[in-house]
Amino acid sequence: MIRYDVADAVAAITLDRPDAMNSLTVEAKSALLGALREAAGDTAVRAVLLTGAGRAFCAGQDLREHADNLEAGRGLTDTVRAHYNPIVELIATMAKPVVAAVNGVAAGAGASLAFACDLRVASEKARFALAFSGIGLAPDSGASWTLQRLVGPGRAAELMLLGEPVDAARALELGLVTRVVPADDLQKTARELAVRLASGPTLAYAATKRALAYAATHSLPDSLALEAELQDACAATHDHLDATRAFLAKERPVFNGR
Numbered sequence: 550m551i552r553y554d555v556a557d558a559v560a561a562i563t564l565d566r567p568d569a570m571n572s573l574t575v576e577a578k579s580a581l582l583g584a585l586r587e588a589a590g591d592t593a594v595r596a597v598l599l600t601g602a603g604r605a606f607c608a609g610q611d612l613r614e615h616a617d618n619l620e621a622g623r624g625l626t627d628t629v630r631a632h633y634n635p636i637v638e639l640i641a642t643m644a645k646p647v648v649a650a651v652n653g654v655a656a657g658a659g660a661s662l663a664f665a666c667d668l669r670v671a672s673e674k675a676r677f678a679l680a681f682s683g684i685g686l687a688p689d690s691g692a693s694w695t696l697q698r699l700v701g702p703g704r705a706a707e708l709m710l711l712g713e714p715v716d717a718a719r720a721l722e723l724g725l726v727t728r729v730v731p732a733d734d735l736q737k738t739a740r741e742l743a744v745r746l747a748s749g750p751t752l753a754y755a756a757t758k759r760a761l762a763y764a765a766t767h768s769l770p771d772s773l774a775l776e777a778e779l780q781d782a783c784a785a786t787h788d789h790l791d792a793t794r795a796f797l798a799k800e801r802p803v804f805n806g807r
């Protein structure tokens with residue numbers, strides 16, 4: 550259900566249920582959470598690449614399993630709290646960059662997963678569907694938090710209330726993705742980006758993620774205080790020391806992530 554491969558300090562996590570558009574069962578969500586924890590905890594991994602097998606990125610909750618749960622009178626709170634929430638929190642807070650290679654449709658919680666990543670590269674075949682309202686649900690997996698930060702509150706409300714699909718060109722226009730490439734080039738482009746990040750200043754990237762997340766919900770004085778604290782920590786890294794020396798010596802810096 551989930552493929553996990555590490556090469557060039559990049560952990561590639563592939564949602565692999567193509568016949569069901571990589572929709573998420575409890576088993577798939579547990580495996581995804583396990584893979585993310587592995588990537589977050591492995592010091593040899595310095596960036597993560599998340600993508601889908603086949604023609605979808607992820608169609609969100611597996612609605613067959615969901616219908617069985619409803620039929621059996623099982624509530625959703627536990628599945629959301631036990632799986633979606635920790636998955637999204639881990640993607641957003643892990644101390645390394647996470648790139649989504651959006652190869653096809655990203656719907657419902659599948660769109661939320663992509664929004665939680667640090668960067669999104671999309672194939673021309675990608676589309677986003679805030680499918681929650683279409684089945685009488687409200688957004689989950691962090692979409693209410695992430696989407697309005699990406700596109701602004703007005704557009705987020707429109708996308709969520711109307712649930713109309715957004716194609717790749719419109720997604721680029723809205724700022725939902727940072728790059729759109731031909732389908733055949735997607736994996737190469739996204740991997741190159743992930744490899745580039747994996748050879749960058751990992752601790753500074755982690756600090757950047759923390760600073761951005763913190764500043765989104767705190768005042769300027771508080772954000773300045775955290776920036777100062779994080780900058781002190783970055784200034785004490787080997788990467789900063791080496792890169793400063795490299796700059797003065799007119800050399801290319803080599804970052805070891807320490």
Ligand code: T3D
Nearest residue numbers: 569570572608609610611612613615625628656657658680
């Ligand atoms: O339980 C909880 O914790 C609640 C949490 C909810 C979070 C959520 O994610 S709610 C939103 C759930 N997702 C959706 O509502 C999306 C449903 N899917 C679609 O709207 C469309 O399938 C797509 C827009 C994603 C793709 O459309 P299209 O025309 O390209 O493909 P298709 O023909 O509709 O689907 C292809 C196959 O994938 C089809 O199976 P079949 O008929 O060939 O055997 C379809 O049933 C299956 N599929 C697509 N999405 C899902 C799915 N199977 C299970 N669950 C899905 N979400």
